[in-house]
Amino acid sequence: MFYKKNYYQINIFFLFVLTFLFYLFGKEFCSYLGIEWAIKYPKQLVFPLKIYISSLVKWLMDEAHFLIFSFKDMTRAISWLIEQPYQIILSLFANGFYRGLGQDAQLILAPLSWIAIIMIITSLAIYTKDKALVLLVSLSFFYLAIFGQWDSAMITLSSIVIAVPIGVIFGLFLGIASYKSKRVEQTIKPVLSLMQTIPVFAYLVPILVMFGFGPVSALIATVIYAMPPMVYTTLLALKSVDSQIKDFGVMTGCTNRQLMWKVLIPSSRSTIMVGVNQVIMLSFNMVIIASMIGAGGLGYDVLTSLRKLDIGGGIESGLAIVILAIALDRLSQAYVRLRPESKFKNQSFFKKYKLFLICLFTIFISYLIGFSSEFIKTYPKELTVSTSVFWEDSMKFINVNYYDLLESIKVFLLVFFLMPIKKFFLAIPWPWTVAMITLLAWHYGKLKLSVLTFILLMFIVISGLWTKAMITIYLCGSSVIIACLIGIPLGIYAGLNKKAFKVLTAFVDTLQTLPSFVYLIPVVMLFRVGDFTAMIAVVLYALAPAIRYTALGIKNINEELIEASLISGCTTRQLLFKVRLPLALPEILLGINQTIMLALSMLVITALVGTRDLGQEVYIALTKADIGRGLVAGLCVAFISIIADRIIIASSNRLKIKYGIN
Amino acid sequence: MGILKKISLIISVFFIFTGQSLVAGDSKDPIKLTLHDWTGQLITTNIMAEVLKKAGNNVELVQADYIAQFAGLQTGDLHLAMEMWETTGRDAMDEYTADGRVVNIGSTGMEGIEEWWYPSYMKEKCPGLPDWEALNDCAEAFSTPETSPMGRYLGAPVTWGGFDDERVEALGLDWEVIHAGTDAALFAELESAYQRQAPIMLWVYAPHWAPSKFDGEWVEFPAYTTECYTDPSWGINKNSAYDCGKPRGPIWKVASSQLQEKWPNAYNAVEAFTLSNDEMGSMVVSVDLEGNSVESVVADWMSNNKSKWESWIK
Numbered sequence: 001m002f003y004k005k006n007y008y009q010i011n012i013f014f015l016f017v018l019t020f021l022f023y024l025f026g027k028e029f030c031s032y033l034g035i036e037w038a039i040k041y042p043k044q045l046v047f048p049l050k051i052y053i054s055s056l057v058k059w060l061m062d063e064a065h066f067l068i069f070s071f072k073d074m075t076r077a078i079s080w081l082i083e084q085p086y087q088i089i090l091s092l093f094a095n096g097f098y099r100g101l102g103q104d105a106q107l108i109l110a111p112l113s114w115i116a117i118i119m120i121i122t123s124l125a126i127y128t129k130d131k132a133l134v135l136l137v138s139l140s141f142f143y144l145a146i147f148g149q150w151d152s153a154m155i156t157l158s159s160i161v162i163a164v165p166i167g168v169i170f171g172l173f174l175g176i177a178s179y180k181s182k183r184v185e186q187t188i189k190p191v192l193s194l195m196q197t198i199p200v201f202a203y204l205v206p207i208l209v210m211f212g213f214g215p216v217s218a219l220i221a222t223v224i225y226a227m228p229p230m231v232y233t234t235l236l237a238l239k240s241v242d243s244q245i246k247d248f249g250v251m252t253g254c255t256n257r258q259l260m261w262k263v264l265i266p267s268s269r270s271t272i273m274v275g276v277n278q279v280i281m282l283s284f285n286m287v288i289i290a291s292m293i294g295a296g297g298l299g300y301d302v303l304t305s306l307r308k309l310d311i312g313g314g315i316e317s318g319l320a321i322v323i324l325a326i327a328l329d330r331l332s333q334a335y336v337r338l339r340p341e342s343k344f345k346n347q348s349f350f351k352k353y354k355l356f357l358i359c360l361f362t363i364f365i366s367y368l369i370g371f372s373s374e375f376i377k378t379y380p381k382e383l384t385v386s387t388s389v390f391w392e393d394s395m396k397f398i399n400v401n402y403y404d405l406l407e408s409i410k411v412f413l414l415v416f417f418l419m420p421i422k423k424f425f426l427a428i429p430w431p432w433t434v435a436m437i438t439l440l441a442w443h444y445g446k447l448k449l450s451v452l453t454f455i456l457l458m459f460i461v462i463s464g465l466w467t468k469a470m471i472t473i474y475l476c477g478s479s480v481i482i483a484c485l486i487g488i489p490l491g492i493y494a495g496l497n498k499k500a501f502k503v504l505t506a507f508v509d510t511l512q513t514l515p516s517f518v519y520l521i522p523v524v525m526l527f528r529v530g531d532f533t534a535m536i537a538v539v540l541y542a543l544a545p546a547i548r549y550t551a552l553g554i555k556n557i558n559e560e561l562i563e564a565s566l567i568s569g570c571t572t573r574q575l576l577f578k579v580r581l582p583l584a585l586p587e588i589l590l591g592i593n594q595t596i597m598l599a600l601s602m603l604v605i606t607a608l609v610g611t612r613d614l615g616q617e618v619y620i621a622l623t624k625a626d627i628g629r630g631l632v633a634g635l636c637v638a639f640i641s642i643i644a645d646r647i648i649i650a651s652s653n654r655l656k657i658k659y660g661i662n
Numbered sequence: 663m664g665i666l667k668k669i670s671l672i673i674s675v676f677f678i679f680t681g682q683s684l685v686a687g688d689s690k691d692p693i694k695l696t697l698h699d700w701t702g703q704l705i706t707t708n709i710m711a712e713v714l715k716k717a718g719n720n721v722e723l724v725q726a727d728y729i730a731q732f733a734g735l736q737t738g739d740l741h742l743a744m745e746m747w748e749t750t751g752r753d754a755m756d757e758y759t760a761d762g763r764v765v766n767i768g769s770t771g772m773e774g775i776e777e778w779w780y781p782s783y784m785k786e787k788c789p790g791l792p793d794w795e796a797l798n799d800c801a802e803a804f805s806t807p808e809t810s811p812m813g814r815y816l817g818a819p820v821t822w823g824g825f826d827d828e829r830v831e832a833l834g835l836d837w838e839v840i841h842a843g844t845d846a847a848l849f850a851e852l853e854s855a856y857q858r859q860a861p862i863m864l865w866v867y868a869p870h871w872a873p874s875k876f877d878g879e880w881v882e883f884p885a886y887t888t889e890c891y892t893d894p895s896w897g898i899n900k901n902s903a904y905d906c907g908k909p910r911g912p913i914w915k916v917a918s919s920q921l922q923e924k925w926p927n928a929y930n931a932v933e934a935f936t937l938s939n940d941e942m943g944s945m946v947v948s949v950d951l952e953g954n955s956v957e958s959v960v961a962d963w964m965s966n967n968k969s970k971w972e973s974w975i976k
Contacts, residue, residue, distance in 0.1 A: 307699055
């Protein structure tokens with residue numbers, strides 16, 4: 001046994017040395033053997049998948065027919081269906097109802113006044129009986145009015161109000177379908193993981209072509225991006241319903257349908273609501289990208305102010321998104337905790353619907369007064385506050401005074417950290433890299449995982465995108481290392497200290513909902529266009545899960561174990577390094593896993609400041625409306641993240657077995 | 663439930679009333695104009711939209727990507743794009759106008775300028791500018807730790823084309839071309855460098871607010887001719903094309919072929935539309951630097967140029 005283990009370690013050591021030698025002499029070695037194709041995959045062997053995809057979509061749009069209607073009729077019918085409720089909500093919240101078109105239009109019904117909307121949202125909060133929440137929600141909406149973000153915020157809110165129910169309903173039904181049939185589950189799961197990992201930019205153009213230009217396409221893209229967690233949580237929730245409850249339902253003679261809707265779903269309600277919550281948060285993440293293809297609202301404001309380098313304006317609109325997201329998130333979380341209570345039957349009608357009636361009354365009154373008073377109708381411009389100048393001046397101050405310091409830090413990191421990693425990934429011949437990663441997959445996940453890994457890697461090679469994929473891995477890898485170096489210690493601190501936990505959670509929430517564009521431009525101003533800037537932006541975005549998961553892992557360790565270690569005489573340091581960290585390791589690994597996923601999704605955005613990776617490939621395809629090129633590059637990004645995800649999950653499962661954690 | 667049903671009934675009744683009626687001449691359907699993400703284009707499009715409204719057409723403004731919009735123009739989802747620059751949009755325009763589903767309706771009267779640009783304070787460090795032959799002597803002054811000793815030139819997003827890598831090669835410049843990913847990144851660097859009076863050389867275009875806000879000038883390369891881009895033997899470098907500056911060219915209006923079929927009067931108005939570079943420059947400054955809204959600037963223009971736009975729609 002001892003011998004075998006030793007032998008194994010020698011093997012690994014040997015592979016490391018060999019990889020290092022390839023890093024130093026890979027190019028010379030290959031040209032010596034006359035196998036240049038191992039350094040650069042030959043162009044004539046690239047499989048032109050992108051051309052096939054483009055012509056497939058073209059065929060679908062121009063020629064495909066199903067008996068009586070064409071494919072295009074079908075997609076357009078879908079977008080018409082989605083457009084109707086969207087227009088109603090938009091008119092209700094922001095634009096008002098009109099009769100006639102263009103300049104002949106007459107206002108029939110003004111949109112809800114800002115007072116009425118604040119009243120409605122506050123009553124929703126009052127219903128949960130959580131006083132802090134009532135304060136948070138109403139203050140958030142007042143903030144939107146006071147800082148002059150009201151009109152845009154209502155447009156954003158309307159698209160969220162449409163996208164979230166569509167995502168939730170579809171997710172719920174897909175979840176139920178895969179709960180009922182194993183086969184459905186097995187077909188749906190790979191599709192879902194592609195939906196989550198293909199960068200949104202890659203499928204924007206096909207969506208535009210199919211569903212037309214305008215807010216509906218933006219809504220569909222949002223739903224595609226935000227729906228997968230709903231399916232997962234529904235499935236998980238249904239599976240984890242206590243079997244006794246299910247048996248009880250069967251015994252009382254439920255039909256299948258009754259069993260699902262009256263027994264299983266109500267009893268797994270709180271888990272399902274977690275999925276709803278995820279859909280809301282992800283929909284907010286899409287606000288900026290959706291505004292690029294016509295959604296308007298706060299996202300559009302962020303984009304246009306950054307075009308003008310109006311950093312202050314960008315930050316204000318960005319913060320408005322954060323505030324709206326956090327208010328709705330906390331509200332939906334409160335509804336998760338809400339327990340259904342039995343109502344007294346003989347309560348009077350008025351008492352039962354008190355809140356609802358007050359809301360109706362406010363809407364009615366504010367509408368009536370709105371005819372004579374502008375103040376009630378729209379929040380007056382003169383009372384808005386702007387912090388724009390403050391942000392601009394502080395940016396300038398940092399730029400003028402600290403630029404040289406920042407520059408030297410940047411040069412140091414570039415020379416000693418980023419450049420060597422980049423060279424490492426680009427110098428090693430691709431067959432060796434493919435072999436090593438496949439071997440790693442085999443070590444953790446045995447045959448099945450290694451076959452999957454090999455096929456996915458070869459797809460990247462054959463598409464001719466290997467070099468760009470390696471730059472992607474380099475950028476993503478170095479950002480993940482930095483994010484972990486910062487995030488894990490912070491997470492440990494937060495796990496040990498309750499106050500720090502509260503502060504850091506708020507910080508992490510803000511980082512995740514603040515649109516990355518808002519800090520992308522200031523980062524460019526301080527660090528110039530290039531890999532370093534991209535890295536900083538990625539680290540800022542991907543830091544959150546590293547902190548969150550580590551903190552949770554440390555916090556959730558069984559108290560008895562800690563006490564036992566204290567009794568056996570552990571010092572604080574030993575307690576941390578010998579007990580807490582090993583036990584939290586699986587959670588930390590999952591955190592790193594999520595960090596990698598977020599880093600990859602952010603890389604596409606950093607293409608906007610100039611990188612040369614797969615993200616740039618996707619972005620170029622977007623601006624050239626090249627459907628095939630975008631989807632192929634998008635698939636490569638998805639495959640990298642799927643490989644990383646599977647390998648890390650396999651290794652974390654191993655650790656769990658090793659430390660006996662369930 | 664009863665209340666909800668009633669509300670939805672009322673709302674659906676409103677929708678029946680909003681149905682459209684057809685009148686002879688131009689269709690009453692809204693003409694869809696595309697909006698992109700730079701101010702000049704927003705102004706041009708809004709002026710056109712206002713003029714078309716005065717002529718009795720219905721218009722709708724749709725956010726769409728500069729190149730991706732061609733797919734929409736082709737299918738007739740979108741109808742009119744007001745700014746297609748000769749310098750950056752030529753290839754896509756040629757590709758999509760080939761089968762006649764997208765048409766070029768002539769110039770907007772504005773000329774796009776795109777070229778290497780530097781702030782005036784750099785002239786002290788490099789007195790030979792704006793002549794391009796001074797570029798090699800000053801390369802070091804424009805270098806950064808990543809590019810040293812080569813000069814650093816911040817080029818436009820790769821999708822804009824521009825042949826800067828080829829230009830550097832052909833003219834034998836000791837410069838490295840770094841591509842910004844977006845327009846915003848490009849001007850973020852300029853703003854940052856200008857605040858610190860630091861060296862910078864980058865791609866700037868006009869009409870845009872940057873040449874009005876910052877004091878500086880364009881590098882003078884050998885003047886562009888068609889042969890320079892196509893014929894290697896032309897120019898200073900006998901073995902290579904692109905040994906000259908960038909072309910300057912009109913900004914075109916392009917439309918879906920449906921525009922002329924469904925809205926013939928509107929089509930004529932669009933064809934007649936022209937603006938000058940100076941008019942546009944001052945409107946862009948008013949929006950981006952003085953903080954006025956696009957709507958108010960367009961409204962001012964409409965009231966000051968009544969006779970001009972009335973002649974377009976007569």
